[in-house]
Amino acid sequence: MNKLYWLNEIKPSHRAQVGEKAFHLSIAMQHGYPVISGFVVSAEVLHEYIENKSASQALVAELSDSSLHFDVDDWRQLQQMAMRLRQEIMVSSLPVGLLDRIYEAVKTWNSPYVVFRSSVALPNGRNDIENISGLYESVFCFSQKKEIEYGLKLLWSQLFSARSLLYWQKMGIDLRSINLAVLVQPVKNVISGGSLKANASRWEIEATWGLGVAIDWGEVQPDVYYVKPETSRLSEQHLGHKILAYRCENTTIDESSGQSKTSVLTLEKTCLQISLVEEELQQQHVLSGDNLAQITELAHQLVFILGQDYLVNWTFIEEADSQKLYLTKVSKPNNNFSASCVVKGIGVATGRVTANAFTIGKDYQITEQLPENIILVASEITPDWLPVLHQVKGIVTEQGGLTSHAAIIARELSIPAVVGINNVTKIIKNGDRLLIDGESGEVHCLEGNVIEAHTKEHIDRAILKEKKEKDFFSESLVMDIADPPATENHLATWVSSSTPSISQPSPNLPMTSTRLMVNLSQPTMIDKAFCFPVDGVGLLRSELMVLSILNRDNPYTWIRNGRHGQLLDLWTKRILEFVRSFSPRPVYYRSLDWRTHELPTLHHSGVEAAEPQTALGQRGTFSYMLNSEVFDMELTALKSVQQAGYHNIRLILPFVRTVEEFSFCRKKIEQAGLTDIKEFELWIMAEVPSVLFLLPEYIKAGVQGISIGTNDLTQLLLGVDRDQALLARNFDERNPVVMAAISRLIGMAKEAGIPCSICGQAPALYPEIVEKLVEWGITSISVEPEALERTYQAIYRAEQSLLLEAARRQLK
Numbered sequence: 001m002n003k004l005y006w007l008n009e010i011k012p013s014h015r016a017q018v019g020e021k022a023f024h025l026s027i028a029m030q031h032g033y034p035v036i037s038g039f040v041v042s043a044e045v046l047h048e049y050i051e052n053k054s055a056s057q058a059l060v061a062e063l064s065d066s067s068l069h070f071d072v073d074d075w076r077q078l079q080q081m082a083m084r085l086r087q088e089i090m091v092s093s094l095p096v097g098l099l100d101r102i103y104e105a106v107k108t109w110n111s112p113y114v115v116f117r118s119s120v121a122l123p124n125g126r127n128d129i130e131n132i133s134g135l136y137e138s139v140f141c142f143s144q145k146k147e148i149e150y151g152l153k154l155l156w157s158q159l160f161s162a163r164s165l166l167y168w169q170k171m172g173i174d175l176r177s178i179n180l181a182v183l184v185q186p187v188k189n190v191i192s193g194g195s196l197k198a199n200a201s202r203w204e205i206e207a208t209w210g211l212g213v214a215i216d217w218g219e220v221q222p223d224v225y226y227v228k229p230e231t232s233r234l235s236e237q238h239l240g241h242k243i244l245a246y247r248c249e250n251t252t253i254d255e256s257s258g259q260s261k262t263s264v265l266t267l268e269k270t271c272l273q274i275s276l277v278e279e280e281l282q283q284q285h286v287l288s289g290d291n292l293a294q295i296t297e298l299a300h301q302l303v304f305i306l307g308q309d310y311l312v313n314w315t316f317i318e319e320a321d322s323q324k325l326y327l328t329k330v331s332k333p334n335n336n337f338s339a340s341c342v343v344k345g346i347g348v349a350t351g352r353v354t355a356n357a358f359t360i361g362k363d364y365q366i367t368e369q370l371p372e373n374i375i376l377v378a379s380e381i382t383p384d385w386l387p388v389l390h391q392v393k394g395i396v397t398e399q400g401g402l403t404s405h406a407a408i409i410a411r412e413l414s415i416p417a418v419v420g421i422n423n424v425t426k427i428i429k430n431g432d433r434l435l436i437d438g439e440s441g442e443v444h445c446l447e448g449n450v451i452e453a454h455t456k457e458h459i460d461r462a463i464l465k466e467k468k469e470k471d472f473f474s475e476s477l478v479m480d481i482a483d484p485p486a487t488e489n490h491l492a493t494w495v496s497s498s499t500p501s502i503s504q505p506s507p508n509l510p511m512t513s514t515r516l517m518v519n520l521s522q523p524t525m526i527d528k529a530f531c532f533p534v535d536g537v538g539l540l541r542s543e544l545m546v547l548s549i550l551n552r553d554n555p556y557t558w559i560r561n562g563r564h565g566q567l568l569d570l571w572t573k574r575i576l577e578f579v580r581s582f583s584p585r586p587v588y589y590r591s592l593d594w595r596t597h598e599l600p601t602l603h604h605s606g607v608e609a610a611e612p613q614t615a616l617g618q619r620g621t622f623s624y625m626l627n628s629e630v631f632d633m634e635l636t637a638l639k640s641v642q643q644a645g646y647h648n649i650r651l652i653l654p655f656v657r658t659v660e661e662f663s664f665c666r667k668k669i670e671q672a673g674l675t676d677i678k679e680f681e682l683w684i685m686a687e688v689p690s691v692l693f694l695l696p697e698y699i700k701a702g703v704q705g706i707s708i709g710t711n712d713l714t715q716l717l718l719g720v721d722r723d724q725a726l727l728a729r730n731f732d733e734r735n736p737v738v739m740a741a742i743s744r745l746i747g748m749a750k751e752a753g754i755p756c757s758i759c760g761q762a763p764a765l766y767p768e769i770v771e772k773l774v775e776w777g778i779t780s781i782s783v784e785p786e787a788l789e790r791t792y793q794a795i796y797r798a799e800q801s802l803l804l805e806a807a808r809r810q811l812k
Contacts, residue, residue: 004105005040017042019119019181024330031305033298034326036185036317039105040119041098043179046156049095078162085160090153099149102184106143111186113248113271114148115140116155121179134216135164136180140187140248140272147271155182187248187271189318192286193328194222196299200308202235203227203299207286209277210245212313212328218790219244219767223286229308232296239285243768244797245277276771276801291316294325306332343421343428345396347441348407350786351416354446355393357432359425375434379425381406383594387548389413394436396443398424403711403761410438411784412521412544418443514773514795515780517588518788519759521545523577528785533792536585538782539652539707539759540578542592542634549574555630564633572637579646586648588683588707588757588782591634593620593654620655620685621665628668635672647679652707656684659697666702681705686745686756687712695748703754707782708745710760714738733762734769746776755779763791770794775802 005018010026018026018040029035106114118136136158141151158164159180168175193212197204206215206222214220221240228235248271287295295314302310313329358374370376375394383405389395392415400406400419410417416438421427428434428445435444517538518529522545529537549570550558558567579587624631641649651669656662662684674680684691684698687709691698695706710733715721717737732738742758749756757780763770764787773781774795783791 003042004101005042007035007038007040010040014042016121016179017044017181019043019121019179019183020331021117021119021329022181022183023119023121025183025327027305028302028327028330033301033305034324036188036326036328037109038183038185041102041152041182041184043121043181045095045098046159046180046182049092049156052095078165082160082162082165086157089157089160092153094149094152099145102148102152103145106148106184106186109143109186111188112143113140113187114143114151115185115187116151117183117185118155118158119181119183121181122173123177132167135167137217138213142271143186152182156180190247191316191318191323192291193313193315194286195311195313196295197311198229198299198302198306198309200229203229203296205287205292205295208240208242208245209281209286210247210275211272212315213272214242214244214246219793221768225287225292227292227296227299229299232293232300234292237285239283241766241768242277242282242286243771245275247273247275274797276797291323291325298325298327302330306330342445343424343443345418345421345424345441345443346401347417347438348400348402348404348419349395349410349415349417349438351394351414351438352435353394353416354433354435357396357428357430357434359428359430359432361425375436377425377428377434381409383409383544384547384552385409386413386544387552389415394434394438395419396421396424396428396434396436398422402765403714408761409544411786412525414786510796512792512795512799514778514799515757516788516792516795517757517759517780517782519782519784520578522548523574525785526578526581529788530581532785532788534585534788535780536582536648537578537587538757538780540575540587540589542590543594545574546571555633556627559629559633568633568637568640571633572640575637575641575649576644576646579641579649583646583648586650586681588650588652589638590652590654590685591624592630594623620657621653621661622655622657624668625661625664631665632668632672635669635674639672639674642674642677642680647677650681650683652683652685654685654709655688655712656698657688657690659694659701662698662703663701683707685709685712687716687760689713689716689741692741692744695745696752699752699754705755705757705779706745706749708742708756708758708760710738710742710758710762713741713760714762717741733760734766738762739769739772742773743776746773746778749779750777757782759783763787763794767791767794771798771801774798 005014005022007022007026007029010018010023010030015023022038022040025035025038116139118138120132120136136155139151139155141147159175159178165175168178190211192207192209194205194207194215195212197206203226205225205227207225208214208220208222215222220242222242223240224238226235226237227233298314302312309332311329311331312327315326315328316323317326318324353375355373355375357377358371359377360379362379364378370388370392372391373393375396376389376392377396378398380397380399381389381395381404386409389409390413395406395410395415395417397404397406397417397419398421404419406417406419409415416436418436418438418441421443424443428443433446435446436442437444511533515535516533517536518532518534519539519541520526520529520537521541546555549567555567558564575589618626638649638651651674653662653665666682669675669682675682681704682702683705684703684707686695686706691706695703714733714735718735746756756778758773758778759782763773763781764783767790770781770791771794775798781791781795
């Protein structure tokens, strides 16, 4: 059981025990390709480790006789079970002699750090391996006995993480049949890392500074290079956004205390360090001409053992004043499907799904129900469609961009979506079998009878991503093996007391000065937001919130048909769902901001007919001055919430063009009695560019805070309609003009002593701008639930960077 398999000695008969990753690397090494030395702790070690645990003492042992049952669709139960299973792995002792054997092997490298990588083999020769990329994260640690033991157990425990249990259950694979081996390698002085994806017509190379895990974890946008195989010439290259780098260096260990000493941010329980990339290097391509030449030469050579289609990960390591290229992963793509067409748009909501197309034209009248489990292909999506989109598996549209209504709705509902594909309703026919990738923006039209296999391979990526976000917070409780519970019998009690309350953020994460808030509109997303350390709801979108209660009618019709009281009751109850759930944390309710074309049935006094589709029009506070019936009802609903004992409700006025519009609304708010409660605050959306000049006047008129809406602010500053596909490709909140406007608004708010939040899509889509927002002094950042994890990480890194800079200045 304690046998270690060295890469240069692995044979075909060892494949099931060493896993696919190690097996393919061993083939490359044995053919003379550059692979870092390493050995494998075989899968049989983990199997025997689990089987030797007493079933009476360990829940994990019940896996061996199928007596362990739980509902993977109940995420609370799933997470609690995952935490118990992982904890049992962490507190148990390794087999006698195994740690000594591993430690002696590691010492031969003379490296201060090692990395543990998963290497999986599935039963019956299944080749689904490529689909589990990211399911198990590599573990970096110091080359000392205690750290090696911790690192091995931590990787093993990931087999029982919530996302792993969910994935294998959905795939229909018995957890006991999975062979999880561990590849152990030294970590050297890494300069850069990335991947090479090869096919007959093009080689695509991605690169970032430091370890390639920054790409795997989605924390940087890598540089991308396209090379023509027949000439080895670079056809195009794109500069990425590489604001941070991961490395294992510049760290020493105090042997007496076991504590690391470092001047940069070090992740807990690991030697892995995060450093901010200098501005000059951010604007510089990672790969030099010589680097590219080395990669392309290796790409040509790999064709001999892999064929024309393959994927490898690589790293450049500093050795004797030169950079040497090494392979860290070698794989062949799964070609279990064929595509008759591939069209590309803008990926706006992550996830990958396969289903039949339901294609509709511009004149299609939305009904109460759409067919279930379809991919909706339409010219555009308007907000009033939201109630019937819950059963849709994916969305593809001709119009729209990253901040279009289709994009926002898809992210709200966690539905994969691709927008901005010209004439897609003519390209894709009703009933076509599609695969859509909401991250890459690709839509594949699939052929033949291979669809079910393909669907199974790419099962529910969006759900996995959701579970991974939960894992980041709730499964961070894996304890230090140096300080385990007194006995394993106390495990259930410990887990119960450690599980985060449903109404409170997890206590396990460091606090940040910048408040992290969530954008919501659907009550079904409340539970998801609770899994993160949010400080409240930064934007409650009323126009999306009420669509499900309006029954496909507009509120003015409700009022004129004598149903004012019924609508007010429904409206109040819906707001209470959010306010009660987050109490005492604030909920910032934004009053209605409908453009008439967004609701085709919307006709009321002051608007003779629905306007042509436009980014401007009769919207925001101007529409209240035309007809205040619904706004008055909103204020009454908010007052009812206060009277119910909830004083955490706040109000944001949308699309305010003038001080006169604000003053009109403020008077009505005072008349409604909302300002009688001292905790109440009245904010405005800072999205019409005139706010850059009028903010002091707004504050004099009674504005108590601003929330920067980057979606509208960007399109009005740049003259770009975000709903028009061609123009939307030029819609970028990182434009210097937009960033300058945001900086000025934050500065003006600070000078005036009022809070300033940002609730547009910019921080979620481009985490790299969070550093600037924190540096400028933003009070809070509010994003969709799916972006909470990466936004928290970006805020934490930015604040740590500022603290380090301040410390350095003080030392000087």
